[in-house]
Amino acid sequence: MTADDPLMALRRQARHSLGAGHIRRAVDLLESALPDHVGSAALWGDLGDARRADGQTQASLDAYERALDLGIDHPEEIHLIRGVILMNDLARAPEAETEFLSAVSKNPQYVAAWFNLGSIYEDRGSRADAQQAYGEVLRLEPGNPKALARLVGVSELQNPNDPLLGRLRALIANRGSLMADRAIMGFALGEALDRLGAYDAAFEAFKAANEHSRAAAGPHRVRYDRVEHERFVDRLISTFPRPVKPIDDDDAGSPIFICGMFRSGSTLVERILAAHPQVTAGGELHLLPAMIKTELQPYPDSVAELTPSQRTSLRRGYLDGLKQRGLVHGPITDKRPDNFLHIGLIKQLFPTAKIIHTTRQPLDNCLSIYFLNLTLAMPYALDLLDTGHWLGQHDRLMGHWRSLYGEDILTVSYDDLVHDPRTAVGDILAFCGLAWNEDCLNFHQKEAVVRTASLWQVRKPIYAVSSGRWRNYEAHLIPLRSALGLDQPQ
Helix, strand or coil, X not given: CCCCHHHHHHHXXXXXXXXXXXXXXXXXXXXXXXXXXXXXXXXXXXXXXXXXHCCCHHHHHHHHHHHHHCCCCCHHHHHHHHHHHHHHHCCCHHHHHHHHHHHHHHCCCCHHHHHHHHHHHHHHCCHHHHHHHHHHHHHHCCCCHHHHHHHHHHCCXXXXXXXXXXXXXXXXXXXXXXXXXXXXXHHHHHHHHHHXXXXXXXXXXXXXXXXXXXXXXXXXXXXXXXXXXXXXXXXXXXXXXXXXXXXXXXXXXXXXXXXXXXXXXXXXXXXXXXXXXXXXXXXXXXXXXXXXXXXXXXXXXXXXXXXXXXXXXXXXXXXXXXXXXXXXXXXXXXXXXXHHHHHHHHHHHCCCCEEEEEECCHXXXXXXXXXXXXXXXXXXXXXXXXXXHHHHHHHHHHHHHHHHHHHHEEXXXXXXXXXXXXXXXXXXXXXXXXXXXXXXXXXXXXXXXXXXXXXXXXXXXXXXXXXXXXXXXXXXXXHHHHHCCCCCXX
């Protein structure tokens, strides 16, 4: 046996524990080997994987850095992992870009690193750099569907017969293309045709893309159950029948929560607030959903029985999550649209929290969701009538929250905001206790990373072109308009 055999056996044991879900055991095993094998790059790499799975974000970055310093094999892979952590978990985009650039410098053929560079450049609004990065992916893999879809999204197209769109159509029609890839490319085709004013063709592309998305999920996909969702909303309303009483005065760290339907203007509102010198944008934080999944099951029933000490502990856990993401200067925004479901919980944790609720013309809102390649965790988005039902339940629940916390909820109409921005921005700032700042009207001039589907729209001045967009698709919306009770044109 060689001297390395015991270490290799321990690493295999740790990987087995990690694969079986025994994450803490994997971390302990690897850390126990450090005193005797502190110079093993591979051990530090494995420890980075285990710590990352354990939620030790910074500690995992440190382990990966040691692995790189010790000359680990395939360092480009470690740079990629570090970049993804920095970008997705910590919102430290400049450092993430450095890692991705290091990855491609060590391996210029590394497709994943080029693709992530393209994403970074898109988030930053650097269209030409994004085109170059996606172009590199396509040079290495000419049929890469995700890169082609992204390239179409950042390119200036001439007409519906643009050669780039021809490449998309050919790959979508190729029977060898995976359904998931056909969906991704179909949404990109629909968006491009919409930009070019080919509305009927765009609607057909979006319709086919949603069908491909359903097919990709297979027969056992999670389907939108209207009755079950209505029951969930019923439980939320019955769990929080009255306003919560504050448990102490430790409420100074409350974020500004921005929520509502997806595609209802929440990103625009956050960008406006982020232009104020006192505000820090948190983006779409996953802190509340993660807390619900890991600590508050069954939800919402468990929340009805929270003790004061549990509420305090949960609040501190949320605030610690902000600090881990470098969000320490407030007020901080938490802009996750579907947090409208959790306003009762928010008020349990932060009794004086300010909540901005964004709304939009219903047809525009539903259409915009249907045109977006959302995850299958939002199955209502695959069908216009299901989206309309979700909107109806959203309205019902928000009516309940307003009856409890009306003074702490500001409803911001996207349509009012884009048609009279000065008045709407003034109302938003006043509601948040912030002095007027002209920069909030010129938010598009502030360089920032945006990681939502609205990333290109919110880099422009406030404009009203998306308000009333549904009229371009009126002939396709008769069933939806009827379901929403909007039989008369608006």
